[in-house]
Amino acid sequence: MVNALEAQGLAFAWPDESAPEGTAARRAVDGIDLSLAHGELACVIGPNGAGKSTLLRLLAGLCAPDSGRVWIEGDEVMRLAPRERARRVALVPQGLETLPQVTVETFTLGGRYGHLGRFGQARHEDHAAVRSALAEADAADFGKRLLAQLSGGQRQRVLLARALAQEARVLLVDEPTNSLDPEHQLTVFDLLARLCRESRAGLVVTHDLNLAAQYATRVLLLQAGRVVADGAPEVVLTREVLAPVYGDVLAFGEGGLGGIGRYVLPRRR
Amino acid sequence: MKRRLPLPLLAAGMGLALVLVSLASLRTGTSDLDGLGRSARGVAAWLGLASPLPGAEQTIVELRLFRVLVGLGVGAALSLSGALLQGVFRNDLASPSILGISSGAALGASMAILVLGGYGPRVLTDAAAAYAPAAVSLSAFAGATLVLILVTLLGSSGGRVSVPTLLLVGIALNAACGGLLTAIQSFVLEDFEIARAMMSWTFGTIDDRAAWHAGAVWAALLVSALVIPFVALELDLFAGGEEDARALGVHTQRTKLLALGAAALCASVAVAVAGQIVFVGLLVPHILRQISGRSHRSLLPLCLLGGPLFLVGTDLVQRLAFADAYLQPGVTMSLVGGPFFLYLLLRNRAQIQAW
Numbered sequence: 001m002v003n004a005l006e007a008q009g010l011a012f013a014w015p016d017e018s019a020p021e022g023t024a025a026r027r028a029v030d031g032i033d034l035s036l037a038h039g040e041l042a043c044v045i046g047p048n049g050a051g052k053s054t055l056l057r058l059l060a061g062l063c064a065p066d067s068g069r070v071w072i073e074g075d076e077v078m079r080l081a082p083r084e085r086a087r088r089v090a091l092v093p094q095g096l097e098t099l100p101q102v103t104v105e106t107f108t109l110g111g112r113y114g115h116l117g118r119f120g121q122a123r124h125e126d127h128a129a130v131r132s133a134l135a136e137a138d139a140a141d142f143g144k145r146l147l148a149q150l151s152g153g154q155r156q157r158v159l160l161a162r163a164l165a166q167e168a169r170v171l172l173v174d175e176p177t178n179s180l181d182p183e184h185q186l187t188v189f190d191l192l193a194r195l196c197r198e199s200r201a202g203l204v205v206t207h208d209l210n211l212a213a214q215y216a217t218r219v220l221l222l223q224a225g226r227v228v229a230d231g232a233p234e235v236v237l238t239r240e241v242l243a244p245v246y247g248d249v250l251a252f253g254e255g256g257l258g259g260i261g262r263y264v265l266p267r268r269r
Numbered sequence: 270m271k272r273r274l275p276l277p278l279l280a281a282g283m284g285l286a287l288v289l290v291s292l293a294s295l296r297t298g299t300s301d302l303d304g305l306g307r308s309a310r311g312v313a314a315w316l317g318l319a320s321p322l323p324g325a326e327q328t329i330v331e332l333r334l335f336r337v338l339v340g341l342g343v344g345a346a347l348s349l350s351g352a353l354l355q356g357v358f359r360n361d362l363a364s365p366s367i368l369g370i371s372s373g374a375a376l377g378a379s380m381a382i383l384v385l386g387g388y389g390p391r392v393l394t395d396a397a398a399a400y401a402p403a404a405v406s407l408s409a410f411a412g413a414t415l416v417l418i419l420v421t422l423l424g425s426s427g428g429r430v431s432v433p434t435l436l437l438v439g440i441a442l443n444a445a446c447g448g449l450l451t452a453i454q455s456f457v458l459e460d461f462e463i464a465r466a467m468m469s470w471t472f473g474t475i476d477d478r479a480a481w482h483a484g485a486v487w488a489a490l491l492v493s494a495l496v497i498p499f500v501a502l503e504l505d506l507f508a509g510g511e512e513d514a515r516a517l518g519v520h521t522q523r524t525k526l527l528a529l530g531a532a533a534l535c536a537s538v539a540v541a542v543a544g545q546i547v548f549v550g551l552l553v554p555h556i557l558r559q560i561s562g563r564s565h566r567s568l569l570p571l572c573l574l575g576g577p578l579f580l581v582g583t584d585l586v587q588r589l590a591f592a593d594a595y596l597q598p599g600v601t602m603s604l605v606g607g608p609f610f611l612y613l614l615l616r617n618r619a620q621i622q623a624w
Binding site for chain 2: 057060062082083084085086087090091093096097098099100101102106110111113114116120166
């Protein structure tokens with residue numbers, strides 16, 4: 001069985017005009033190897049600037065790495081035709097550069113682009129996929145509204161719905177719960193966990209260690225463009241592993257989720 | 270959501286209006302040749318299907334025919350170009366004139382007029398004289414293309430086009446071209462004929478056009494319109510940003526290349542053929558978006574109907590209303606377009622500040 005997602009020796013540096021002549025800009029991603037099987041829900045954690053979002057862009061084939069390669073279900077991602085790539089891997093971005101002035105349904109239909117024929121009119125199955133995606137992301141209620149009329153959390157669910165409509169078996173998700181209320185944070189992770197159990201592969205960037213502890217089958221800790229820990233939540237989400245990366249800001253509660261601690265931010269003294 | 274007219278009905282209505290406006294325009298003019306029948310016979314004669322009308326009448330009918338044909342082609346080309354540019358730049362305020370296409374063309378045309386008027390090296394004036402009727406248009410086309418390339422190069426970095434930079438670069442280059450243009454004009458101010466020719470070119474005209482004018486603009490339009498099926502859906506997906514479109518499976522590089530190429534081709538040919546007719550590319554897509562929505566799959570084809578309707582229609586209304594004070598369509602457009610542009614800016618103030 002071929003892996004859902006495979007990366008070898010990934011490195012990428014943003015062009016940095018402020019870097020002195022002759023010195024290489026610091027790499028956002030600096031030599032990452034990774035393989036992810038269908039059925040896994042991996043959470044990627046790490047401090048700001050650790051390279052999490054850049055890693056997602058590279059894995060999604062949106063930019064070419066400086067070195068290294070990415071395979072999606074056995075084929076190199078940069079060599080896939082764009083539509084084929086979109087049928088295999090879906091990216092849920094944190095937000096959009098500009099807000100399209102369209103309804104939620106029209107926007108979600110954009111996720112079907114990879115499935116449409118060359119001059120494709122949306123067919124019955126496309127509309128069906130949109131409907132079920134909106135329902136799964138709990139966004140069906142505002143399908144007729146304009147994106148601009150939604151709250152930040154509603155928009156985030158619509159972005160997720162559009163990715164679901166892509167029906168890709170690899171899901172790359174960038175901080176999906178940032179502006180969600182507690183209930184929808186659970187809804188979204190319940191959904192992601194279920195989709196992954198049903199044979200998809202998910203890689204989710206998050207800062208919420210509690211959600212990662214609760215839902216992830218695997219946790220990757222990134223620091224300065226490298227994976228410094230990779231394993232089961234109960235192995236990675238421990239004081240010994242986290243403290244060197246995050247510093248001493250985390251407080252670890254006891255009890256909690258199946259033996260794994262709860263993570264809270266203490267008041268600064 | 271606003272209720273919208275069904276697309277086929279809208280297209281049919283606009284098509285019908287377009288036919289009526291064209292026919293009316295064909296029988297309206299300064300000379301007292303009236304009657305659709307005679308005009309029709311003149312057109313048939315031009316096509317070789319009937320014997321020519323007596324005397325000057327045949328010439329008059331043909332001039333009116335080319336006038337209408339050029340008007341239709343130019344209107345469609347400018348609107349399509351505007352809509353494509355607005356799609357690529359994700360900004361409703363982009364237009365061929367803002368990107369410097371018109372001022373580049375004006376500069377090119379003025380240089381050609383200058384050379385034709387006997388200024389410049391002998392080799393050049395001889396060469397220009399040999400291709401006299403086409404020289405101005407060709408030079409205008411070259412000027413438009415050069416400025417567009419310059420704006421695109423300066424307005425993007427690392428292959429990514431930045432909208433605010435691009436617009437600012439466009440404004441700067443417009444100003445630079447305007448400066449050169451004024452310099453050339455003041456240089457030949459004493460030479461009445463040449464100064465007049467330059468000035469009237471900048472008005473934008475569809476008078477006294479020949480068959481090849483119409484042929485050029487329709488050919489460019491046809492080629493440009495062929496890209497519509499390959500970019501319409503894709504430009505819709507550009508709305509969330511280029512990278513977002515790429516993530517959805519859009520071949521963004523190809524889409525940009527096709528759309529920008531088509532926009533540049535039809536706008537520069539239109540300007541080369543008819544001079545500066547500003548605001549059509551800004552106004553028509555904007556009005557059509559209000560009527561039929563933002564999807565490029567309806568917007569782009571409708572531009573092919575709405576553009577000609579707007580240009581030939583306004584021209585017709587202007588000529589019927591003020592028969593004695595005829596204004597060139599370029600002037601009419603500026604008069605209508607300036608205030609409308611202001612209205613657009615004020616309406617989108619929030620969006621502009623968000624840049």
